[in-house]
Amino acid sequence: MHGKIMAAPPAPAHPYYPLGVEIPHYVANTAPVPVLMISLGGMLGGVLLAACVLARRWNPNLTRAQLAVLCWFVLCGSLHCFFEGYFVFNHTTVASSQNLFAQLWKEYALSDSRYLTSDPFMLSVESITVFIWGPLCLLCAVTTAAKSSPLRHPLRIVACMAHLYGVALYYSTSLVETYFTGRAHSRPEPLYFWGYYVGFNFPWVVVPAFLLYDSVTTITTAIRSLDGVKAGLEGFQMRNGAARQADKKAQ
Amino acid sequence: MHGKIMAAPPAPAHPYYPLGVEIPHYVANTAPVPVLMISLGGMLGGVLLAACVLARRWNPNLTRAQLAVLCWFVLCGSLHCFFEGYFVFNHTTVASSQNLFAQLWKEYALSDSRYLTSDPFMLSVESITVFIWGPLCLLCAVTTAAKSSPLRHPLRIVACMAHLYGVALYYSTSLVETYFTGRAHSRPEPLYFWGYYVGFNFPWVVVPAFLLYDSVTTITTAIRSLDGVKAGLEGFQMRNGAARQADKKAQ
Numbered sequence: 001m002h003g004k005i006m007a008a009p010p011a012p013a014h015p016y017y018p019l020g021v022e023i024p025h026y027v028a029n030t031a032p033v034p035v036l037m038i039s040l041g042g043m044l045g046g047v048l049l050a051a052c053v054l055a056r057r058w059n060p061n062l063t064r065a066q067l068a069v070l071c072w073f074v075l076c077g078s079l080h081c082f083f084e085g086y087f088v089f090n091h092t093t094v095a096s097s098q099n100l101f102a103q104l105w106k107e108y109a110l111s112d113s114r115y116l117t118s119d120p121f122m123l124s125v126e127s128i129t130v131f132i133w134g135p136l137c138l139l140c141a142v143t144t145a146a147k148s149s150p151l152r153h154p155l156r157i158v159a160c161m162a163h164l165y166g167v168a169l170y171y172s173t174s175l176v177e178t179y180f181t182g183r184a185h186s187r188p189e190p191l192y193f194w195g196y197y198v199g200f201n202f203p204w205v206v207v208p209a210f211l212l213y214d215s216v217t218t219i220t221t222a223i224r225s226l227d228g229v230k231a232g233l234e235g236f237q238m239r240n241g242a243a244r245q246a247d248k249k250a251q
Numbered sequence: 252m253h254g255k256i257m258a259a260p261p262a263p264a265h266p267y268y269p270l271g272v273e274i275p276h277y278v279a280n281t282a283p284v285p286v287l288m289i290s291l292g293g294m295l296g297g298v299l300l301a302a303c304v305l306a307r308r309w310n311p312n313l314t315r316a317q318l319a320v321l322c323w324f325v326l327c328g329s330l331h332c333f334f335e336g337y338f339v340f341n342h343t344t345v346a347s348s349q350n351l352f353a354q355l356w357k358e359y360a361l362s363d364s365r366y367l368t369s370d371p372f373m374l375s376v377e378s379i380t381v382f383i384w385g386p387l388c389l390l391c392a393v394t395t396a397a398k399s400s401p402l403r404h405p406l407r408i409v410a411c412m413a414h415l416y417g418v419a420l421y422y423s424t425s426l427v428e429t430y431f432t433g434r435a436h437s438r439p440e441p442l443y444f445w446g447y448y449v450g451f452n453f454p455w456v457v458v459p460a461f462l463l464y465d466s467v468t469t470i471t472t473a474i475r476s477l478d479g480v481k482a483g484l485e486g487f488q489m490r491n492g493a494a495r496q497a498d499k500k501a502q
Contacts, residue, residue: 118431121372124423128416148478150471154408158463161412165379169420172375180369212409219470220401226477227399 025096080134111196160208276347331385362447411459
């Protein structure tokens with residue numbers, strides 16, 4: 001009898017960190033991880049293929065580099081509007097649901113339990129991502145596919161800045177909390193911390209940094225060329241004016 | 252004796268919300284609010300005046316609108332690097348300090364106690380603001396004062412996006428937490444919530460939105476003009492080529 005009173009505390013009802021975090025109504029996933037990954041990959045692959053076919057029909061002159069940028073923004077727009085949109089609208093029931101998106105979020109949350117605890121920062125950043133950055137990325141895809149669009153590069157800078165600042169805050173909020181309080185939201189296994197948490201988000205550091213640099217360079221080159229053209233025209237007008245005055249004097 | 256045992260819980264040792272939030276070593280401000288405000292205002296006014304004088308010496312053709320934009324970015328850069336820099340380096344001791352910046356932060360924290368609790372989101376967003384957006388704003392001020400700078404508008408888009416996304420998350424994280432958990436970080440008096448929390452941050456919604464729109468419009472106009480010049484040149488070359496071929500045939 002006494003031995004039973006001293007029994008160890010019950011094992012946690014879920015695999016998430018920090019130990020003791022409350023995740024009500026959690027139900028373990030039923031689908032294996034490869035099935036979840038292949039399902040998401042297949043859906044995204046289909047969307048990207050369709051986007052490429054449509055874009056090539058609309059503008060047959062699209063280069064491979066332009067198609068790659070288009071695919072990036074279609075990928076971002078799809079993930080933001082649909083996958084992250086599912087989270088924003090269902091964050092209180094993800095832990096207890098078994099549809100594809102819920103199971104994907106439960107697997108990913110092994111690296112960041114904030115997705116299962118209605119964390120205020122995650123809800124804020126994801127809501128802005130779903131309602132503003134998602135549509136903006138799709139608009140970036142459209143202006144990339146268009147034959148000519150002066151909005152292409154300014155919009156890209158805005159979208160890339162949203163991704164860079166968003167991912168910087170996503171990484172830093174969790175790391176700062178771990179540093180100051182010792183609470184980590186990721187399971188300690190390298191697969192979850194390095195693979196899921198760092199790895200899955202790292203493309204949103206590298207690609208936006210590259211595209212941002214490219215767009216800033218393109219715009220500065222364009223403005224410099226235009227300044228050159230204007231200076232040339234002004235010089236031409238001045239020379240022309242001087243020549244006319246000389247003609248008048250000669251008359 | 253029994254009456255003493257049933258005494259009410261001790262009054263909170265500080266005026267911050269949510270009630271019961273822990274703010275160790277808090278010491279009440281010694282300076283009155285108008286003195287704090289006038290001191291900060293005076294320092295910022297001096298910096299802006301010096302910036303205007305220097306900028307006009309460097310580039311006497313600066314218009315009033317350009318000087319206003321310059322002042323905005325110098326104001327942002329100064330607040331980010333120094334005032335917010337003080338918070339990032341001293342967030343654990345602000346509550347117990349009595350220098351000007353600490354007293355200003357303690358007054359402002361009546362509208363947002365996260366500045367006195369080493370909140371991970373505040374530390375993340377403020378660190379990025381101090382080390383990246385602060386210097387970027389000063390660079391925006393320099394490119395605004397320069398006679399010609401093709402980097403001016405791309406950099407402005409980056410800085411304005413940083414401000415807009417930052418303030419959106421600053422507002423939303425706190426409001427989402429209040430909505431889902433009932434915990435408010437602001438005292439309930441309108442002066443603190445509407446005056447300090449909403450009011451003092453609102454310029455970082457309005458001005459960046461205006462400057463972002465202006466820079467995107469300027470860039471799209473420039474790219475459209477350049478496209479026009481290129482199309483004109485191509486047309487000229489084609490006509491020229493056709494005329495030469497006609498000449499050759501005629502010969």
